[in-house]
Amino acid sequence: MKKYKLCLTVNGIDYMLEVNAGETLQDVIRDHLNLTGTKTGCDSGACGACTVLMDGMAIKSCLVLALQAEGRKILTIEGLAQDGALHPLQEAFVENWAIQCGYCTPGMILTSKALLDENPNPSGDDIRMYLSGNFCRCTGYQKIIDAVSSVRPLQGGRHGKK
Amino acid sequence: MAKNEIIGRPFARVDGRRKACGDAVYGPDIKMPGMLHAKFLASPYPHARIVHVDTEKAEKLSGVKTILTAKDVPQVCWGLMVKDTPVLAGDKARFMGEPLAVVAATKREIAEEAAELIQVEYEELKPVFDPEEALGPGAPLIHEGAEAYACAMPGLIRYGNVCGQTKISGGDPEQGWRESDLIFEDRFSTPVQHHGFIEPHAVTARFDSNGRLEIWTSTQAIFAIRMALGEIMGLPLNRIRVIGTEVGGGFGGKTDITVEHFCALLARMTGKPVKMQLTRSEMMTYTSARHGCVIHLKTGVKKDGKIVTREARLLFDTGGYAGHGPGVAALGANTILGPYRTPHFKIDSLSVYTNKMNFSFMRGPGGVQAGFACESHMDRIARELNLDPLDFRIKNLISDGDTSATGQRMEAVGIQEALNSVAKISNWKQRKKSKNRGWGLCCCQYELVGMTSSALVKLSEDGSLHLVIGAIDHGQGSSTVLAQILAQEMDIPADQIAVTVGDTDTAPYDTGTFGDRVTFNMGNAVIEAARDLKVQLFSGAAAMLESPAENLELVGQMIRDRDNPEKAISLLELAMGSYFFQGGAPMGKSTVLAPFQAYAYEKVEGNPYPATPAHTYACQVVEVSVDRDTGMVRVENIYSCHDAGRMINPLGTEGQIQGGIMMGLGYALWEEVVFDGGRVTNPNLIDYKMPFAINQPKIRIAVTETKTPNGPYGARGVGNPPVLLPAAAIANAIHDAVGVRIRELPLTPERVLFSLKREAANKK
Amino acid sequence: MKDMRYIRAASVTEVTDCLKKYGDKAKILAGGQSLVPLLRQRLARPGLLIDISRVADLKFIRKTKNTLKIGALTTHRQLETDPLIREHLPILADMEKQLASVQIRNLGTLGGNLCHADPAGDVAPALMALGAKLKLISATGARTMSVENFFKDFFETAIRPDEVLAEIDIPLLPDLGHAIYIKHSSRGVDTAIIGVGTFILKDHDTDTCKEIRLCVGAVGPVPIRAKNAEAVIRGKVVTGKTIAEAGKKAREEISPVSDLQGSAEYKKELIEVFIQRALKAASSGRRK
Ligand SMILES: Cc1cc2nc3c(=O)[nH]c(=O)nc-3n(C[C@H](O)[C@H](O)[C@H](O)COP(=O)(O)OP(=O)(O)OC[C@H]3O[C@@H](n4cnc5c(N)ncnc54)[C@H](O)[C@@H]3O)c2cc1C
């Protein structure tokens, strides 16, 4: 099977890989790079568990071919904490019990990050709308909304700006 | 016992950080060198004789390592209640999606391609999809020779397409009908609900050179998986090690074997590790889901609103194999009277084979279906008697000292207080009625599961504590709650306790994570183990301190003499002393089987389960608005009250309730695995509609604490009732808003609109 | 197993040359939001993927004197947030807010949405109402066609295997012209059970309707215009009575097809309701 060269940056590290045309970005992240924090849940773009940031934008990595990510900067959940310090969103999810089984959590946190980067002061409904490509079957969402809301005033505050 | 400062406090989850950072390892994340990937071939027919299977072409595909069909696998039938399930369908396929062959190949795509290349000759048989039809004369038999199947549970009633039946009766129903002023009859039907956990089933198995099987699986019940594997593989249980991965949601759908046996058989055959991960479509056509159910209810009441008698018949569409069906039917039977005093009753609940996938446990099994029917029916009776739905319920509520339908003396009945509390927070008595808006009410009494839990608490050399258990935390937060309980018992900060959920080799036995049982049973086991450890510590300390052991207490990680507090020794010193000079490694252990009052078997027939050690209670008020032109229902407000017995962690309790309510909301409004004959038409998460964040209504929660005598600190489970409530509460609110009673779920805009139109036509 | 090849095109010419050479063995890949799941589930198995996502010439939103020109690679999210769109064609920004989820809107393109031709797609009825035209380019030249003529059947369009959709050309709304898109879906973020795009232009002096387009999506293989309903409104003052009549006419003239979102019978009811709602909203609305 023909292999193609792929260069991309994941969590600040540059990679050069060989992939098949049919492989997705999710395959690259999970299988080639072993970054299994990016989850897989539905194989149809429905669940949001595979969400990562590509050049800062939230995308579903199961809906993107690896080769489409050529030259892009990818951020996965493993790249969010800096020097052992959790990102304020990660802290907020832990503190607010916004995590139960945790399977939706990486996708939820990264989608929330994209939201806060765009709009540092979203309303509860803004958060609900923005997160409505991500299923959570455990929490009923309220504690996730609470967690994201709690991060707002802290932007640039206690946890420093991200 | 020490000050109550740990129980009831909002501790952060012990597993929070690893889940927030992405390093928690779930089923699909397991990977091994040289691992093969497996795929099964599914039957394309709901009921067909398998005439011939030809794997030759598929085997030639490069990368294919082995293909197993029915003739290559152990000729055993397994099953949780009825031993009716072959490893692979051999003589016939009983549902569309049933595995006939499994392939292991070097790559997933190759395994997929190979499965497509297997050629099978079928002879279609007449299928039956409807449980009512399956009971009829001349219905095709789904299991010929079912009489010969062994049963894992005693006393099952089985015949024809019935794989289980529970009958409960009490009083004298005939007399009841005579005494009734009014009689109401309804028929309800409920859809198949998909568990909808986001993590797909994923299993990896390998055999070592000693012939020992190791298997990694995302499961709620490692020991149950081990037992089934032992039976299928013909291995003693001590040759099987089941390692539970982190579980990305279970809700009852990961309590049984799904593909563990396929991986194990392929691994034995190939000598390589084998992994199988299901696609969503396979999950929705092969693994279990919530039973669809048809429920007939007939109730006689006095004019003043006192319930006199009830007759109930429940038909659980169980699919091609029994699974937990007979037990689910029993739970439905036990729930159908609700928390109401009913002097005379006759309940008949059947688990019926049809040509669909095997439905099994899902959060609130049996109760969710029965709850919708019972509480919709109650609402109708209240309306037609011109009684306020709340007053009608209060008039009939059971209370402490009453006897349940199955003969137990009821205690710690929490429903009264919960109902008062929900009436208060929803302002029920002053509720405002406006056009096309309405209010609905719903109560729930359900059961939790007892059975065996055991725990091990180890004091390490440095005095720190380690709790080792075999109960999986599949998200509900049990590991955190159990750490709190141990911390409370040992008077130690909760974050200094480490909890290890072990595997079947390393952990003491637990029955599994389901039925609201872990906090309850394992909570008790942890308390017992802590007390066992304290006995050991006190006896060691008694010698060192020269104080009688009865005089000692454990406070702030110090053991001291109550009468003479300067006689004290720290846990660290005690541990050191114990490890090196005296007694060895202190280890508290326990095993508990929750006490329960047995069924009054003169009233109960065919129920395969032991009776519950405790009931659970909750109630809910919902306000909706209905768009009469489109049938669209908007849930404006939910007020929900839940009795926790004793809340161990308020955040965890709330999280369980909020999540359960949303799952119940999905069941009420959108969720249905749609069948066209035997084919699922929406086997994906786009067309199967679970709620998103924007679908979340305003939810207000209250928790009451009616202490349960058997529970740890009085706690009982809170996980199941939230799912039972929304369907009936919403259906009742729709009736209040626009005057139509809908007896079929889900309450889609389409169903609501056509009900409105039918109602309008009837009025004319 | 069949091998799939991949080319990352840098220019429109490279795309059309490739298409000419490989014909229907090749498949264009834009955002991938519809195509990747099909590849994954082996429902599409092209021999060659032509990735057009880096073709800069297909990414633009430009205003000319009378039209807005939008490159086929413009993403849903760009359409939702672009100031030119918000100012001149707010209908499109509104439509986009209700389309899929933010992750999908970030990558999914207008061209991909149209060429995928999902009968329940939201873009087509909105663009049809606006009277948009599509520019298709092949190695041998370019042609334009109205959006209305573009759709042929379930997931089938008039595009030839050698063509790429390059541009969408939308006439600016005249003064007093008003366009809206309304959608009915069960959870608010779903595929439409019905979607109605409406354009209405009223006469300044008489308040009668000069021009009208009522475009209904998710009711059959392709989005369609409710022409008899339009005829009820055209030339008349829009009143409660004409709106009710138009609703009835639309219901009569369209025979919806059942799908997973709703039965034909239900859609039939909705056609009447939503034509009326659309007319009410569009005829009372301000231009912006
Ligand atoms: C979960 C989910 C929910 C969705 N919900 C909605 C919804 O509510 N409403 C809605 O309208 N849509 C919805 N969509 C569809 C989505 O909008 C489209 O998939 C997307 O816009 C397609 O664009 P793309 O660029 O990703 O196309 P691709 O996936 O890259 O391509 C789609 C098709 O178009 C062809 N193609 C693409 N660009 C061109 C071109 N320029 N010229 C010729 N052919 C081309 C491709 O060959 C392919 O056949 C949903 C999709 C998903 C996965």
Ligand code: FES
């Ligand atoms: S795995 Fe990508 S959206 Fe579900």
Ligand code: FES
């Ligand atoms: S925490 Fe389990 S899916 Fe969100």
